[in-house]
Amino acid sequence: MRTAVITPTAGRHGHLTLQQAGLAAGSCPPEQYVVVSMDDPGLNAVLTGRRPTATIVDCPVRNGKLPLARARNLGAAHALKHGAELLVFLDVDCIPGERLLERYTQVARDLAHHRSLLCGTVAYLPPPDPTGYRLADLPTLAEPHPDRPAPAPGETRDGTDHTLFWSLSFALTADTWHAVGGFCEEYEGYGGEDTDYGQRARTAGVRLTWVGGAPAFHQYHPVSSPPVGHLDDILRNAEIFRSHWGWWPMKGWLDAFADRGLIRWNRSAARWEHAPAAGADATTANPGE
Template sequence: MTTGSAEETVAVITIVSGRHLHLRRQLEAFEHSTARPDVHIVVAIDDPDIDGVVADSAPAAHPTRVVHVEKEESGTLPLADARNTGAQAAIHAGATLLVFLDVDCIPGPDLVQRYLRSCAATPELRLLYCGPVTYLPRDQEVFDARELHHFTDPHPARPVPGPCQTQLSSEMTLFWSLSFAVRSIDWLRIGGFHIGYRGYGGEDTDFAMCAARNGFRIAWVGAAHAYHQHHAVSDPPVEHLEDILRNARVFHRRWDRWPMEGWLNAFARQDLITYDETVDDWRRTTVERLSR
């Protein structure tokens, strides 16, 4: 650890394709981190310009390494494979604690420190450490990590422990990969993200299910705040319909239940897909119906 801990070597892992401004803000925020990571692995998915973004934006005391992966021929983003590639690079660099941070997230000053302290306080437990995430509004004008605490308003669907508290939970379906930490040895136990998931949806819940199968719980870490920068998204995310439907089938084959049911049902209400009880499958509606 660059500052604060001689026992853990910390790597932050961020995957990115586009979102250059969001990445710049994330990198710049680490200038104010109370505990800086030993390395920040940035996995660029089919985006050669990321090297320049990182070189221009990363603080001098924030060691970075860019790793490149390609899109699939279909143009689908290999999100699961990219995270695994980042973890592999981090472990190869000697990391013992992996902190995954979505490119849209700006780390609060205490994010790394709080993950470190929670990890140190629970050495014998198998845990995925998750911090609270605040979704910033479209008209947000302040992105300085030192000022973002004024806008803290964590997502209400997840636990929010007090500043020095860690809350354990077995409700693994609440896991998300926007901001989480895991020991390297535990990452290897879980086996990483299943690369059968391609594009948007499903891989987070699958990862949590694999963790639960190996005796893991979630540790909700108070004050490990991250701030999610706004970007346009549909509700439900119809632009990701094909990915979600394909990945839902992968999940169903692996776990014998359907994930993302809220989205699937919303697509059905829009007459985009329909559930076939006879074969227990969701199917696209016909082109004719979609064009109406």
């Protein structure tokens, strides 16, 4: 099964270098390594001369918002054009475990007659020590994220809740990719596009399968909780999602923004919106959705 790894990026070159090293050290190197540049002119210098050999696909950025959905679609289109049978998407921050590609390929073969999104575990790493992360140490540094199923190595588990799908690490066959139809490119910036993709898969009759023994390790970087710096993107993308599916995603973040007085629920319009300036009418109510 010809495998392509697809990674969109805009910066995070140190993280990308370690991802590439993880792929090179794996038990089953990919036939293609497609790195999608979202206005990242320095990528060639980062990737050249290292294994696996990377192909850079350009994805221009419009309006300053990272087009992650469009970048994944462009990466998939390139991989499929060049013969990929299994698409593996990795976030730029994710280092693949030694057997990640081997396990995704094995499970894809086992489930050849069932369209499915294959999702491995993701462990969030602590900050590295001054010498950086060592590939051999990664499994000892963090456990899989507790909010997602974590089957034992060699096992799989059927998923019953497509809202748990996330795009940090997942794989699917070319046939499944065509059945779902790619990521919705209305989403730009931070948040929502992978939750939308999970729902697109559900409505297409595509299963969700959690794969043991296919770990990815998410490299540390500073974050804010809730991600206030991405409030505009989250608010916009949440409304796009609501227009498609009839319910609000990212509810925890929306509630946290409301608790901080940054957004409010507009009863008459039945939508979240920016909170008014101090002194204006700021009556809020949670929609309970």
